[in-house]
Amino acid sequence: xxxxxxxxxxxxxxxxxxxxxxxxxAHWLRRPTQLFVMTIFxxxxxxxxxxxxxxxxxxxxxxxxGASAPxxxxxxxxxxxxxxxxxxxxxxxxxxxxxxxxxxxxxxxxEIVAEAFAKVQRFSADWHANAFGGSTVRKLTRGMWAYxxxxxxxxxxxxxxxxxxxxxxxxxxxxxxxxGLFMLAASLLFVAASLAMSLRYVAPxxxxxxxxxxxxx
Numbered sequence: 001x002x003x004x005x006x007x008x009x010x011x012x013x014x015x016x017x018x019x020x021x022x023x024x025x026a027h028w029l030r031r032p033t034q035l036f037v038m039t040i041f042x043x044x045x046x047x048x049x050x051x052x053x054x055x056x057x058x059x060x061x062x063x064x065x066g067a068s069a070p071x072x073x074x075x076x077x078x079x080x081x082x083x084x085x086x087x088x089x090x091x092x093x094x095x096x097x098x099x100x101x102x103x104x105x106x107x108x109x110x111e112i113v114a115e116a117f118a119k120v121q122r123f124s125a126d127w128h129a130n131a132f133g134g135s136t137v138r139k140l141t142r143g144m145w146a147y148x149x150x151x152x153x154x155x156x157x158x159x160x161x162x163x164x165x166x167x168x169x170x171x172x173x174x175x176x177x178x179x180g181l182f183m184l185a186a187s188l189l190f191v192a193a194s195l196a197m198s199l200r201y202v203a204p205x206x207x208x209x210x211x212x213x214x215x216x217x
Contacts (some may be wrong), residue, residue, distance in 0.1 A: 024154070034104050035112070041096045042097040044089070044157075048093065049160075055082050056083060058083075062078075101155060113140060120136060140212065165184070169183045
């Protein structure tokens, strides 16, 4: 089977990226309280991560003053406690958020598969007699995996780095406005290029791969 055959055999319109996001958001909003709490935890962990370099800088400055300087020991102790407290809060908030995310994502995937199979089972007997069961099951499980990867990418792979970039750009802009603006502009340019490559190059190639996988199934 050639690439052209794979592209045209049993081809169906591919959902848009916004439609896919709306589908994921609809499942997320079924559990608004859990979503809100774990998002707050992730935001809190990210804020701690943003201020960790500042705490480390204060600790280095306090140690650099030397033990003989007036109040140097007290400043160093306060800086160390501040750094340790931030690090502890970062790991505590992030671990709590990820633990909640595991159950949140598992329940959503369970519902997606159950609802999809329930919909397929309502199809007519003629459809079931003329459809390949293996390819149908493969499509449903692949959709579940795709949702899982998209959700992980948004909540774990995109949200914390985006908050870190915005936070660091704000901290830099407070002291060096041009440097902060440059960092924010460069980050936005990188995100735009990544999205364009994903939607225009990776997504069409992935659609061909999925069609071949369905044909084999």
